Amino acid sequence: MFSRSTRQWASGSMLRSPVRAAFRRAASTTTPVPVPPTPPPIPSSTTPVVKKKRIGFFRLTWRLTWLSLLGSAAYLTYEVYKEVNPSPQIPQSPLKPNGNRRKTVVILGSGWGAVSTLKHLDTSLYNVVVVSPRNYFLFTPLLPSVPTGTIDLKSIIDPVRTIAKSTPGEVKYLEAEATDIDIAKKQLTIQHSSYSATSGVHHVTIGGDEAKPIVATIDYDYLVFAIGAQTATFGIPGIEKYAYYLKETADAARIRRSLFETIEASQLLPKDSEERKRLLSVVVCGGGPTGVELAAEIKDYIDEDLSRFVPGIETEMSVTLVEALPNVLNAFNHKLIEYTESIFEKQQLDLRVNTMVKKVDDKNVYATVKKSGGDTENVTIPYGTLVWATGNGPRPLTKAVAAQIEEQKTARRGLLIGEHLLVDGTDSVFALGDCTFTKNPPTAQVAHQEGIYLASHLAKLSKVDDLKYLIAQNTDPEQLVRLQRRLDRAQASIQPFKYTHQGALAYIGSERAVADLVWGDWSNVSTGGSLTFLFWRSAYVSMMLGVRTKILVVSDWIKVKVFGRDCSKE
Structure with a gap:
């Protein structure tokens, strides 16, 4: 008797539908309520706790010690290899690569002054000749430990040839004793000799009816006079x-x-x-x-x-x-x-x-x-x-050199030298160590520093000489100006020796x-x-x-x- 729509209205479904739709729309636009995070579980006595590892002080020290030892061993191995296997040397020749004449430096002696000069000198700049009756360098500060056997004698000896082999240029060594020096001619007279622990000094001679010592002469451009001194007895009898x-x-x-x-x-x-x-x-x-x-x-x-x-x-x-x-x-x-x-x-x-x-x-x-x-x-x-x-006291050769030079007439305890270690009255003889008389004490420390200075000084003199040669060979005005500036700077770089105690x-x-x-x-x-x-x-x-x-x-x-x-x- 009633229609379908009338029955739905009568049952209230038509009234409820709009309300439900409104609630749905509101629910979709409303901001959601935040949900609190779940707290972490409380560890029980049976749950293991993972802790961050720390390196202990003694373990760290032990590791650093081992690393230091390994590093030191590696460095020592490298130094030994370098000493045993030196780099190839530039051979001696009469001319330099730039065409200039290669000068000759004769180093007389094998003590602190001579060896320090040799070790620090760029030997590729000169033809270097070492003359000494002793073919080794003796580390004298430890010599008092030898008579008692605290140190073996061989432990404080470095062969001259080993030192010379480590330099960049070829070095010639002659085991001989200088007997005379002609300052005017720049010529050195040498005689072969050797040392014997039992019989002192003896001379090696050439066979024949009249045996004579082996004598030779060497011309030099620069002479490094470093023969040291002899023990002074002050004239005390006995x-x-x-x-x-x-x-x-x-x-x-x-x-x-x-x-x-x-x-x-x-x-x-x-x-x-x-x-x-x-x-x-x-x-x-x-x-x-x-x-x-x-x-x-x-x-x-x-x-x-x-x-x-x-x-x-x-x-x-x-x-x-x-x-x-x-x-x-x-x-x-x-x-x-x-x-x-x-x-x-x-x-x-x-x-x-x-x-x-x-x-x-x-x-x-x-x-x-x-x-x-x-x-x-x-x-x-x-x-x-x-x-x-x-x-x-001065050696006989030192006295003989001083006797040739007017400026050395007052020298009694050693050669008198200038601020560049050049012997007074000469232009080509440098002296250092105990054979000189200066305000500095006659110690190994002084001779060592003098040798380092002289090596640097000789390198600067070589540079000045090369620049003068290039100036003489050049005709370009611009090149000449640049070369002259370089020469002025090179000459200005030459400073006097200063001892630092x-x-x-x-x-x-x-x-x-x-x-x-x-x-x-x-x-x-x-x-x-x-x-x-x-x-x-x-x-x-x-x-x-x-x-x-x-x-x-x-x-x-x-x-x-x-x-x-x-x-x-x-």
């Missing part, structure tokens, strides 16, 4: 005949032989014998670093090693250090001098200062002691072994050393003791020229630490 020196390798061998000859001879005499006491007395004259270090080394040897082989000898054998000045190590800080004297007192090393040697015979040293009041007293010091380690080191026994160091112009460091002893060793190793000698010296120290020094005569 020194030259009875005392041993400490300047060459043969000297160290003689001192060691004398020590053991007197020790073995003393064993045949009664213990209360005066002759036995004399034989077991070692006297070292000279309170500089060489004398102090030798006396300290011998005292260590007696107390630490000989006492094991000859029981009781440490109480019988004595070491006396004699110095004419009021102090030993006179160039050091006064506190270090006092420290050295206190160490000597603990070691029972007999130190005698203000004691001037007047005469020596085959058994005694006769000296005069200056007392505090000004009075003097004559003393007699018996000895079995006497070492003279003080004073330098870096300090001094000395070993004083019982694994102690003193160091008086200078750091530039603003700081001085004076120290002594066991840590200074380690610095003394490391400083000397770093100063050595070759990797081979550095390794050998360190090996010798390790060997002595483990096995001790031996008691053989040789």
